[in-house]
Amino acid sequence: MSNFSIDIEKFYEELSGMGRQLKGIFCLQYPIFCIHSEISDSTPDPLDNLDKVIVDFIKVKPDFNSFQIGSIIGTSKSLIELRIEKLISDDLLTKQGNKHQLTEYGISVFETKTQVRLHKQSYDFFIDGITLKPLPRIFYNYYKSKLISENYSYLYTNKRGETKIARPFAPDIVHTPPEKSLIADQIFAVEREEREAFGIPIGLQGIDEISFTKMSFQVLVSVSKSNKELIKELIDGYAIFSLRDELSYYQTLRENVIFFEQQLNDRIQNIEFNLMVPFQKKDSNEKPYPYLTTNWPEIDRYKDSNNKCYNFSSEDLINFLKADMPFGFGIKEIEAENIINDEDNLMINIRVNHLLKSINRQKLLSDLIRKRDYKIFNNSLERNVFLFFINYSTDDPVVKELIEFIELIKEYQRFPFSRFIESHPKFANNIRRFLLLAGEFDLLEKYDIENHMIDLK
Structure with a gap:
């Protein structure tokens, strides 16, 4: 919606x-x-002046019809009919046969001017x-x-x-x-x-x-x-x-x-993110993944959650992080020791094995460089969840070196790898390994062409 x-x-x-630091949005x-x-409203209407002209005609000749008035003042018959109906509905005019005349209220508005016109x-x-x-x-x-x-x-x-x-x-x-x-x-x-x-x-x-x-x-x-x-x-x-x-x-x-x-x-102030595990279908051996929800349906029971925003068990959180998109974050082989799961802090420690098992290494590495990722849950608004952040860090020396390499290699995309090696010789023996680990297959192809194919120019 x-x-x-x-x-x-x-x-x-x-x-x-x-x-x-933004943690999420409910x-x-x-x-x-x-x-x-x-309602009755005394705010002047732009057509009030036209109504006054119509009333002036009726005062002179009560049986003036809409066509005659419209012809004289140069406007349509239908507009005059609409305004006369409006005057009648506002109790300013009455109609008897083919004649119109002012009511007492109409006289006080248009003649004696002792009352203000009210629009109904x-x-x-x-x-x-x-x-x-x-x-x-x-x-x-x-x-x-x-x-x-x-x-x-x-x-x-x-x-x-x-x-x-x-x-x-x-x-x-x-x-x-x-x-x-x-x-x-x-x-x-x-x-x-x-x-x-x-x-x-x-x-x-x-x-x-x-x-x-x-x-x-x-x-x-x-x-x-x-x-x-x-x-x-x-x-x-x-x-x-x-x-x-x-x-x-x-x-x-x-x-x-x-x-x-x-x-x-x-x-x-007491709202929190929760994980809910759906019931397993009788005819299925597949274990359902937890889905993200909140404590809002029972919010009145929570009195001291103002400094809490996460309420996850370790097992549910691991299964949620492992779940493929769009249900989770697709982080495979995540272990409890690589997760900080506090009431106000959620941090994932990314290691080499997580990159190797990822179906999208480029995205995971990019998110690690940004130190965060988020999911928008447009289909979960009925569960009061809109957006959920997780934060990334790494203590893996290989991943740290990989991040440094990727941030540098991006600057040399238009140049041969030989120029990159001249500037950063410490990566010379790891270029192919790091490109493969980072999922940078276009750059890997470029590197292999430069190193294993003859330049015919």
Whole structure:
């Protein structure tokens, strides 16, 4: 369902500049209400002046029809009909036969001008599903398309070719039962000069009929580690970054979701990554791999997990790391002694045997050079997982030398290997071995051609 636009690397680098290391990102569906209402609004309408002209004609000749008025003022009959219907629905005009006349309210608006005209119209308010307070204006435009309605569903085809119905609406917090009077009070509690910022008509005078649709909005929870503690905070997966806003990328991700943090803060401080082992199928000898999930379904039972983000058994973690993509990280023959599995730190020590068994040595080595890898779990959002980092290190002298070699050899890709050997003679006897170990088969082919084929030029 999600289509997040977050730049993971940019966010990671900004946090690093702040002395923090990103550990992962959780995903929660926050409860929202769309309130369908009939309102009375004194905000001037651009067509109010046209209505005044129509009323002036009717005052002179009550049986003037739409065609006649439209012909005189040079507009369409259908537009005049629509405006007359609007005047009638707003209790400004009445119709008797083929004649129209002003109501008492219409007289006070158009003639004596003792009352302000109120427009009666349908209007949708978007409010917080927990506090029932109005949401900022951005939820009436950009974020409106990001909301998930309780009525939304779509069809998809699974791996067995079966057509299924998906219903992505699954809020992770229960909606507060909506009370008409409380909702109206919360809306009218917004000061007139602040109404525009919350998508509320400036001239709102009354809220009559109210119905609602339950909705949800996906918010992300990042967990990062500073020197002292873990920091768990909301970020916006749909944020649009612009240099013109003079905000850092981190500030941009935080700007529009701080609104929800007060309602979630106590709970998100105790959220952790967990591993769950599915039941083994009766007709299968294949042992299922653990999948990544969280403790959110039981979050109220956790009271002291603010400095924890991992809760893995050693066996489950090893099986998860061994699992092939997209289920795990594909690190074969990983042993418990090569894993740091703490409550706030997850570090994998990569050795030669891990590279030799890897199905993608280039990627594993590249990740080791970057000291990290991550997986995005777009299909696991219902388990509250969006992104998961693991950190890499090595104490293997061969791997350390290999990293040095790979970082140097990349600079000589356009030159013959002889030039590289002249500059770095200590690698002369290990070039072929290291290229093979690193999975650099294109460079290996180039090296073999230079050393074993005759140059005919």
